[in-house]
Amino acid sequence: MTKSSLSTRDRAQNGAVHNPDEFLVIENLMKAYPKPGGGHHVILDNVNLTVGADEFISVIGHSGCGKSTLLKIVAGLEQASSGRVTLEGRPIRKPGAERMMVFQHYSLLPWLTVRENIRLAVDEVLTSANRAEKAAIVQEHLEMVNLTAAAEKYPDEISGGMKQRVGIARAIAIRPKMLLMDEPFGALDALTRGKLQRQVLEIWEQHRQAVMMITHDVDEALLMSDRIVLMTNGPAAQIGEIVTVPFPHPRDRQQLRESPEYFELRNHLLNFLDRHFGAD
Structure with missing residues (x-):
């Protein structure tokens, strides 16, 4: 995905300039918790994802697929059991002001x-x-x-x-360099949710930064995101598919809903979720 503004987000580490398309890198991430009787309960398994420096990513999946756990690992609130998560080439090991979290x-x-x-x-x-x-x-x-x-x-x-x-x-x-949002509109009524989605999107369109948002709302993801990450069901959830949203910013909700491509993408996302719901 081409982004004309990405060059302005280049930052140096140890004298080298990082590729802004590889701002956040998640490699072979696995998260497991010990079971009381022995062994481990695997929440996330072999998750790989790269996020650009001004890219808006939404993560969708059924409850229990590890979406919030993934976000907390990026925030530094939890540690991966194995694998690697880096921001501008530096490993994430704890919370930091360059990653701010918005809770539900x-x-x-x-x-x-x-x-x-x-x-x-x-x-x-x-x-x-x-x-x-x-x-x-x-x-x-x-x-x-x-x-x-x-x-x-x-x-x-x-x-x-x-x-x-x-x-x-x-x-x-x-x-912050990255905004992390865990279902930020989930507790709001439909009218308030729609207004706040628009406000947040307008702020992001004017002040670009990396965003990772957890949501259950397909329409919300299509309105706001550059890419949508679809998670398979847990346990041992993985990234099942990553869908690119082709509509340019700034976006207008009404114009999107008049586009045949919007409904084609929407149905594709819903079909993915239906398939995995049935397999649970």
């Missing part, structure tokens, strides 16, 4: 306001910025997710969709 259930601190929840991340990571610069960054991202009017409210005073926007603003405010 918000994870906001209830005693802090919307503004303070975002500011907390900025203070923690952007240590070289002065007070005025940090305040400006927070304000910029409040505006980006349309939360300026709610800036001084506490989490229990705002809706679920607004809470999720706070989490997204907090994650992107520190400009």
Whole structure:
């Protein structure tokens, strides 16, 4: 997949420039947990994936196929049992500010306001910025997710969709190299979900970065992704197929749904999921 902006994301390590198409590399990854009676329960087996520096990847599969486990390994929250995961050539062994996670259930601190929840991340990571610069960054991202009017409210005073926007603003405010999202819209009603999908997509289209998103929603994946990773069923889940989404950015939901190719791809994804659901 050709990306004209990729050259701007080249970064050096030990004097060498990394190929931005190989920003995140997952090689022969296996994850297993010990069983109480002996042996191991294999969650993921022989997973291989390469993600570009400004590529939006969605991972789809039935419950129990290890999608969230894979995301946590990339985040550094869990370790692979074998195999290798690297970001810009460096092994991932622990969490880092270059990889920010957006969870399904918000994870906001209830005693802090919307503004303070975002500011907390900025203070923690952007240590070289002065007070005025940090305040400006927070304000910029409040505006980006349309939360300026709610800036001084506490989490229990705002809706679920607004809470999720706070989490997204907090994650992107520190400009991570990679955004990791675990079903970020799954707990929202259909109307709120559609609006927030559009907002996040617009932010990403204007400020490109690598994204890996877990979802159960085929239409969501087709709207937002460059590629869709289809997982086989667990245990010992693998990548069954990787589908390239051919529609250019920026995308319009209505235009996509008027395209015969959209429905062809949608049916292909649903057929894959149906086959593996039947085999479970």
